[in-house]
Amino acid sequence: MNFTFSDEQELLRETARKWLADRSPSSVVRALMETEGGFDQAMWRELADLGWLGMAIPENFGGAGFGFLEVVVLLEEMGRVLLPAPFFSTVVVAVPTLLAAGSDDQKAEHLPAIAAGSRRAALALTEPNGRWDLSGVETTYRPDGGSFVLNGTKSFVVDGHTADVLIVAARRPGSAGDEGISLFLVPQTHSGVASRRLETMDMTRKLAEVVLTEVRVGREALLGSEGGGGPVVERVLQKAVAGLAAEQVGGAQRCLDMAVEYAKVRVQFGRPIGSFQAIKHKCADMLVQVEGAKSAAYYAGWAAAEDNEELAEVSHIAKSYCSEAYFLCASENIQIHGGIGFTWDHDAHLYFKRAKSSELIFGDPAYHRRALARLLGL
Numbered sequence: 001m002n003f004t005f006s007d008e009q010e011l012l013r014e015t016a017r018k019w020l021a022d023r024s025p026s027s028v029v030r031a032l033m034e035t036e037g038g039f040d041q042a043m044w045r046e047l048a049d050l051g052w053l054g055m056a057i058p059e060n061f062g063g064a065g066f067g068f069l070e071v072v073v074l075l076e077e078m079g080r081v082l083l084p085a086p087f088f089s090t091v092v093v094a095v096p097t098l099l100a101a102g103s104d105d106q107k108a109e110h111l112p113a114i115a116a117g118s119r120r121a122a123l124a125l126t127e128p129n130g131r132w133d134l135s136g137v138e139t140t141y142r143p144d145g146g147s148f149v150l151n152g153t154k155s156f157v158v159d160g161h162t163a164d165v166l167i168v169a170a171r172r173p174g175s176a177g178d179e180g181i182s183l184f185l186v187p188q189t190h191s192g193v194a195s196r197r198l199e200t201m202d203m204t205r206k207l208a209e210v211v212l213t214e215v216r217v218g219r220e221a222l223l224g225s226e227g228g229g230g231p232v233v234e235r236v237l238q239k240a241v242a243g244l245a246a247e248q249v250g251g252a253q254r255c256l257d258m259a260v261e262y263a264k265v266r267v268q269f270g271r272p273i274g275s276f277q278a279i280k281h282k283c284a285d286m287l288v289q290v291e292g293a294k295s296a297a298y299y300a301g302w303a304a305a306e307d308n309e310e311l312a313e314v315s316h317i318a319k320s321y322c323s324e325a326y327f328l329c330a331s332e333n334i335q336i337h338g339g340i341g342f343t344w345d346h347d348a349h350l351y352f353k354r355a356k357s358s359e360l361i362f363g364d365p366a367y368h369r370r371a372l373a374r375l376l377g378l
Contacts, residue, residue, distance in 0.1 A: 003298075009073050016077040019050070024081045026347050032084040033203040037162045039085045045117045053091055054115025057099075062112030068239065072246040072301035079250025082204045082354055086120050086159035092243040093158070093236060094121035097167050101183060101224030101232045110165065110185075122163035124154040124186075124210050125233065132237075132363040133371075134169070134178045134230050139212065141170040141182060148222065150184060150192075150215040156361070160208030161195040164188055167223060168212065169233055181230040183223035190215060202357035204350060235307075238315040241362050242300035245318035248326040248358050249290070249297045255329040255351050256286045259336040266338075273336075282332045289325035296321045316372035320365035323358060330355035 005013070023043060032038055047053050055070050057063020064070075071091060078087060091114075098110055098121070113119035129136050139152025150170050160166065165187050172180035186193060192215035198207045224232055260283055263274030273279050300318035303311040330352040334341035341348045359365065 005069070005073065009070060012070060013073050013077060016052075016074055017080070020077055020081045020083060024083050026350075029082050029084050029204060029350065036197060038159070038204075038206040039162070044085055044120075047085060047087065048115065048117025051115075052087070053117055054111075055091065057095060057111050057115050061107050062115040064115075068243075068305035069301055071243060072298070072305075075243050075246040076250040076253075076297075079247035080254045082251070082350055084204060086122070086162060086206075088205075088243065088247070089122040089159040089163065090114060090120045093123045093240050094163075094167055096239050097123060097183070097223070097232065097236045100235060101229070105220075106185065106223065119164045120159065120162060121165045121167060122157055122160045123233075123236070124157045124160060124166045124168045125237075126154065126156045128153060128155045130156075132361075132367065134181055134233060135176075137169050137171045137181060139168065139170045140173050141184065142173060144216070147216050147218050148182075148184065150186070150212045150217065152212050154210040154212070155198070155207075157195075157208045157210050158361070159206055160210050161197045161206065162208075166193070166210060168210075169229060172227060175227075178230040178234075180227050181233065182226050183229040183232065184217055185221045185223055186212070186215060186217060190217070192216070200357065202353040204354055205357055235311075237362060238311050239304045241315045241319040241368075242297070242304040242311070244358060244362060245293070245297035245300055245315075245322040248322040248355070249293045251351055251354055251358070252286075252290045252293055252322070252326040252329040255326075255333040255348075255355075256283070256290050258348065258351075259283060259286060259329075259333045262337055279336060282336055286329045286332050289328055293322045293325035313372060313375060316368040316375070319362065320368040320372075323355075323365050326355040327352075327359050 032040060051064045052074055054063030055066050056068055059065040095114060098107055110119060114121060126132055127136055127138050139150065141148045141150045150168060165185055168184045168186050169181055170184060192213045195208050195210045198209055200207050263279050263283060264272055266273045296318040300314045303314050334348045334352060337348055340346050
């Protein structure tokens with residue numbers, strides 16, 4: 001493994017940071033988080049024009065032909081500014097699912113449209129029971145002639161109410177655990193599909209509930225083989241949490257930068273508060289957490305890009321460590337800012353809420369440590 005990013009990847013980072021600083025300042029984030037969709041269509045088209053939506057899509061399907069590490073670079077910079085766009089749901093989760101399980105016809109239908117910014121997609125996996133693994137899938141499908149009929153309720157679907165197409169995980173009746181899971185491509189406008197935005201603490205990332213009532217789809221909607229969706233979803237989730245870890249690193253770094261910057265200019269008792277030992281300790285602890293999180297997230301991103309056997313382990317490590325690092329940095333940032341850090345007008349609470357939602361989505365740290373222990377046979 002090369003422990004440094006290439007010159008091209010660093011140039012991508014520099015370009016992304018400049019563009020995001022200009023197009024996604026706090027004022028834009030605050031305005032869009034109050035809207036139902038949570039993103040701006042014009043900005044989404046700009047992301048497509050930049051080539052970011054097709055970054056990890058092969059060139060023969062309209063993409064840029066790069067890999068997951070380039071996506072990691074973008075995610076880290078997006079996490080710094082809390083970019084209000086369905087990039088994570090579409091590019092980090094849906095695209096790998098299509099690449100892993102889709103037929104050539106399905107890829108040709110959806111991937112070029114995603115790269116061009118004319119289609120958004122989301123994975124509908126989790127249900128009201130709150131389980132992030134396949135054992136929590138209770139939505140069912142039944143064969144009916146030459147089609148399938150889906151029934152069930154999905155919850156906590158990232159950008160599920162604005163996605164043009166949903167990748168729905170459903171279970172064959174009578175199966176249990178990781179067995180009998182199939183994936184289906186279901187248009188948002190399909191008869192029997194009803195979605196609504198959920199009210200959540202983190203207004204910068206939209207979650208939705210999707211109800212499927214006697215949704216009839218043809219054989220062409222089956223993504224991959226019938227009953228073979230389990231291993232695909234497991235691998236996609238490993239990549240998703242690796243990507244989320246990179247996003248968490250960006251947010252944690254921004255919290256550290258905000259805290260240090262404020263500690264230098266806030267004067268108390270005739271001296272900058274950064275000169276007090278207690279504040280120094282807080283900032284030093286944040287730095288240690290951020291640097292450790294970077295190591296974990298970058299390694300997980302590399303494993304995802306290589307699609308190697310280490311990904312199963314390191315994705316759990318990255319998600320658990322980066323979740324706690326981000327939340328600590330977001331909490332300490334508020335503490336260092338004192339009274340102003342608790343106000344609505346300051347951005348500290350936006351990062352605190354994103355840190356908490358990112359900690360919980362796709363499983364909290366305890367969930368991933370238990371999964372890692374089972375994987376290692378402990």
